[in-house]
Amino acid sequence: MATHAVGIDIGGTGIKGAVVDVESGELITERVKQPTPKGGEPEAIAEVTKQVVEELGEQAKGLPVGIDFPAAIMDGKTLSAANVSKKWIGFEAEKLFEKTLGTSIHFVNDADAAGYAEARYGAAKGVHGLVIMTTLGTGIGTALINDGVLIVNAELGHLEIDGKDYESKASFAAKERDELSWKHWAKRLQKYYSHLEALLYPRLIIVGGGVSKQYEEFLPLLDLRAEIVPAKLRNNAGILGAAALASESHPDF
Numbered sequence: 001m002a003t004h005a006v007g008i009d010i011g012g013t014g015i016k017g018a019v020v021d022v023e024s025g026e027l028i029t030e031r032v033k034q035p036t037p038k039g040g041e042p043e044a045i046a047e048v049t050k051q052v053v054e055e056l057g058e059q060a061k062g063l064p065v066g067i068d069f070p071a072a073i074m075d076g077k078t079l080s081a082a083n084v085s086k087k088w089i090g091f092e093a094e095k096l097f098e099k100t101l102g103t104s105i106h107f108v109n110d111a112d113a114a115g116y117a118e119a120r121y122g123a124a125k126g127v128h129g130l131v132i133m134t135t136l137g138t139g140i141g142t143a144l145i146n147d148g149v150l151i152v153n154a155e156l157g158h159l160e161i162d163g164k165d166y167e168s169k170a171s172f173a174a175k176e177r178d179e180l181s182w183k184h185w186a187k188r189l190q191k192y193y194s195h196l197e198a199l200l201y202p203r204l205i206i207v208g209g210g211v212s213k214q215y216e217e218f219l220p221l222l223d224l225r226a227e228i229v230p231a232k233l234r235n236n237a238g239i240l241g242a243a244a245l246a247s248e249s250h251p252d253f
Contacts, residue, residue, distance in 0.1 A: 004028065005064040006056065007243030008049055009110065012036060012070065012083025012138070015045070017052040018236075019059045020243035025121030027236065029059050040084030042091055046100040053101060066106040066246030067097055068113035068238045070141075072153045076107060080155075083138060106246035109153055111135055113241030114231070115143025116150045118206050120244055122232035129203035132156070132196065133231070136209040140167040140192070144200075150245075159195055166192050172211045186221035193224055202226045208237065 008017040016033040020026070032055040037044035049067065053060055071078035076094030081087075094107040108116075115133030118124045124131040128147055135141035140157030143150065157167040168174060170192040175185040193205060205224065207215060208231035215230035222228055233240060 002064050002247040004059075005066060005243040005247040006053060006060050007113075007239035007241070007246070008052060008065065008067045009113070009238030009242060010036070010045060010049065010067065010069045011110065011238075012040065015048050015052055016235075016239065017049075017056060018239050018243075019056055019063065020240055022244045022247040025117070025233075025240055025244075027239070029056055031236070031239070032056055036084070040081075041087055042085070042093065042096055045084065046096050049097065050100050064106065064243075064246040064249070065101060065103055066108065066113070066242030066244070068108050068110040068242040069093065070110045072155060073107055073109050074153065106242070106249045108242060108245055109143075110238055111141030111143045112150055112152050112154075113245065114141075114208055114233070114237035115145055115206070115241070116245060117233050117237040117241035118208070118231055119145040119148055119150075121240060122237070123206045123229050124204055127204050130200060131204045131206065132200065132202045133206045133208060134193075135231075136170075136172045136189075136207060136211050138173045139171050141209075156196060159192070159199075161191060161195050166195075172209060175211075182217040183221060186218045189218065190222055190224075193222060193228065197225055204229065206231050208234075 018027040018031045019029040032052050034048050070082040071080045078088040078093040131145045133143040142154050142156040144154045170188040205228040212230040
């Protein structure tokens with residue numbers, strides 16, 4: 001397995017990347033970030049991704065490349081699109097990135113990359129059994145890791161509760177939109193996480209997203225069977241997870 005790899009994290013507002021030591025989970029270059037092109041169309045995002053890789057310089061050359069993206073991904077196609085152009089739906093995204101970058105890549109959902117990083121380097125390191133990573137932001141992203149094995153494309157933010165797609169009620173965006181106090185938002189989170197526990201019985205739940213920095217405001221208000229903890233890796237989780245998965249899928253580098 002390669003010990004160094006490039007991780008690229010594509011989001012609705014920014015595209016960031018770094019070279020990663022996948023054994024230690026540390027960045028070995030400065031993190032490079034560029035704004036996501038307005039409109040979020042495929043060719044434009046691919047070109048900015050190429051710029052990010054080029055800015056990483058000589059240390060990135062010849063390394064495996066992992067790219068995470070805010071979509072369900074199957075056989076290299078993006079099957080959905082969150083905060084990017086709808087042109088990504090049903091699009092041969094992996095082929096576009098490989099053509100633009102001139103190299104093979106490992107292509108993965110953004111929440112899956114973050115969850116895998118937390119399992120390997122962060123809050124779930126060494127935890128056996130089922131771990132659920134949740135990211136509270138514009139929506140609710142989720143990742144499932146069982147005994148260190150990633151189960152891809154788990155879109156559990158879209159669980160239907162009380163007849164509603166519940167990320168519309170429990171995401172951080174919903175808290176801001178409805179001007180909820182921490183206490184009232186925690187009541188919605190309690191309903192969401194209790195429903196998740198009733199279906200899957202996880203050993204550990206991790207909460208990521210920018211709001212996880214303020215975890216002391218809301219996590220202590222939740223009463224769950226499983227331990228629930230804030231993510232440790234914050235804004236680097238996607239980069240780390242994408243790089244780690246790329247190194248494992250390209251053992252000959």
